[in-house]
Amino acid sequence: MHEHADEHIIERLLTDNEQLASHNREHFDALGCFVINLMSAPGAGKTSLIAQTAPALKETLDLTVIEGDMVGDLDVQRLKEAQIKAFQISTGRSCHLDAAMVARLLHSKEMPTSDLVFIENVGNLVCPAEFPLGEHRRVVLLSVTEGDDKPLKYPVIFRNCDVVILTKCDLMPYVEFDKERLKRAIRGLNPEAKLFEISAKTGFGMDEWLDWIRTQCSVFQADRKKHRSEAFMNL
Amino acid sequence: MHEHADEHIIERLLTDNEQLASHNREHFDALGCFVINLMSAPGAGKTSLIAQTAPALKETLDLTVIEGDMVGDLDVQRLKEAQIKAFQISTGRSCHLDAAMVARLLHSKEMPTSDLVFIENVGNLVCPAEFPLGEHRRVVLLSVTEGDDKPLKYPVIFRNCDVVILTKCDLMPYVEFDKERLKRAIRGLNPEAKLFEISAKTGFGMDEWLDWIRTQCSVFQADRKKHRSEAFMNL
Numbered sequence: 355m356h357e358h359a360d361e362h363i364i365e366r367l368l369t370d371n372e373q374l375a376s377h378n379r380e381h382f383d384a385l386g387c388f389v390i391n392l393m394s395a396p397g398a399g400k401t402s403l404i405a406q407t408a409p410a411l412k413e414t415l416d417l418t419v420i421e422g423d424m425v426g427d428l429d430v431q432r433l434k435e436a437q438i439k440a441f442q443i444s445t446g447r448s449c450h451l452d453a454a455m456v457a458r459l460l461h462s463k464e465m466p467t468s469d470l471v472f473i474e475n476v477g478n479l480v481c482p483a484e485f486p487l488g489e490h491r492r493v494v495l496l497s498v499t500e501g502d503d504k505p506l507k508y509p510v511i512f513r514n515c516d517v518v519i520l521t522k523c524d525l526m527p528y529v530e531f532d533k534e535r536l537k538r539a540i541r542g543l544n545p546e547a548k549l550f551e552i553s554a555k556t557g558f559g560m561d562e563w564l565d566w567i568r569t570q571c572s573v574f575q576a577d578r579k580k581h582r583s584e585a586f587m588n589l
Numbered sequence: 590m591h592e593h594a595d596e597h598i599i600e601r602l603l604t605d606n607e608q609l610a611s612h613n614r615e616h617f618d619a620l621g622c623f624v625i626n627l628m629s630a631p632g633a634g635k636t637s638l639i640a641q642t643a644p645a646l647k648e649t650l651d652l653t654v655i656e657g658d659m660v661g662d663l664d665v666q667r668l669k670e671a672q673i674k675a676f677q678i679s680t681g682r683s684c685h686l687d688a689a690m691v692a693r694l695l696h697s698k699e700m701p702t703s704d705l706v707f708i709e710n711v712g713n714l715v716c717p718a719e720f721p722l723g724e725h726r727r728v729v730l731l732s733v734t735e736g737d738d739k740p741l742k743y744p745v746i747f748r749n750c751d752v753v754i755l756t757k758c759d760l761m762p763y764v765e766f767d768k769e770r771l772k773r774a775i776r777g778l779n780p781e782a783k784l785f786e787i788s789a790k791t792g793f794g795m796d797e798w799l800d801w802i803r804t805q806c807s808v809f810q811a812d813r814k815k816h817r818s819e820a821f822m823n824l
Binding site for chain 2: 364395499
């Protein structure tokens with residue numbers, strides 16, 4: 355976000371984005387795709403988390419990944435090598451994905467339908483927080499090497515999320531990180547947020563995260579079924 | 590940067606910013622302040638580097654720090670506790686400092702003159718690259734925990750800098766990081782960039798960084814003296 359752009363231009367951008375995000379959400383609902391927007395600073399481990407999550411879910415959930423990067427397709431290549439369906443969005447100069455970029459991909463018909471879609475946002479703790487994409491849940495990753503003060507310095511993204519994942523917990527013995535301070539900061543901003551502690555490298559904490567995803571997807575599918583049957587009853 | 594803002598608005602923003610950055614640079618030159626813009630992802634260790642650098646320089650160079658954060662003044666408090674002069678700029682929703690924010694601080698007369706000014710930008714590898722502030726040198730920090738692929742994913746900031754500092758090198762034994770891959774990527778984007786490897790925690794590599802700062806400040810002061818004496822001769 356730029357301070358010196360006219361305020362009304364920024365407001366128009368955000369309003370347009372919210373409308374398009376609602377449109378994307380209707381698309382995803384109609385397709386039966388449960389969508390998670392993964393946000394973090396660069397290098398917090400979003401791609402590693404996806405690469406560890408996908409094989410554990412593949413028996414029960416079909417997964418597609420949308421990768422947002424300024425340039426290149428390093429992450430898409432990495433995921434494809436691991437047999438994960440992945441689609442690139444190049445954001446160019448933009449420091450975040452926006453709903454229009456996701457809408458273009460949705461309308462291109464390239465993207466297959468799947469039970470679960472991970473959108474890996476551009477590595478940035480500021481602007482992705484203000485640009486919903488049509489997702490059902492928002493997950494913020496924070497690695498233990500980034501420091502326990504980050505929610506206090508980047509409050510918007512931690513306030514507007516459903517889950518915080520503390521990543522790279524295998525490095526905890528080698529860094530100064532006060533987990534209680536982190537928890538207090540998150541509780542102060544967002545008491546409803548769930549906190550998972552994970553190491554994608556060692557597998558530590560992965561089960562709770564996988565259980566959460568499975569539950570969210572089941573509830574989503576049950577709700578869809580209920581709405582469809584209600585709509586049928588009202589015909 | 591927002592993809593869906595009109596292109597001409599973005600260009601106007603960047604042009605206005607460059608003009609103000611030149612104005613800031615003239616201010617800093619007139620005051621004899623050598624200014625370094627420190628940029629990185631959140632949690633790469635900018636404040637730790639400053640906190641370790643300041644005591645080592647204090648016999649010879651007077652230092653002021655300008656801290657850019659969305660909200661709060663955690664880093665300013667931390668630096669003040671370490672007896673370092675520090676001034677806060679709160680960027681609000683903005684994901685980067687811009688030249689106008691720095692100009693306001695310069696014009697407020699609050700800021701003392703000093704030999705060396707560190708500007709600690711908002712943690713972000715995208716937009717700070719496009720908003721010069723009037724600095725003499727641009728330094729990008731990358732921690733070993735963020736991964737060796739970052740220059741390829743965030744090329745603009747690595748292309749437009751004078752120095753890359755690889756931070757948290759004490760964690761190198763515990764992460765997968767291919768230093769040769771990093772060096773190749775930096776050389777490909779920016780062959781002139783210097784690379785320092787540092788651990789602010791252990792002190793590893795600090796001497797080379799301190800020597801570089803001292804040399805840069807000496808050359809800056811010698812140039813000023815030469816220009817003043819040339820101006821005098823031309824009277």
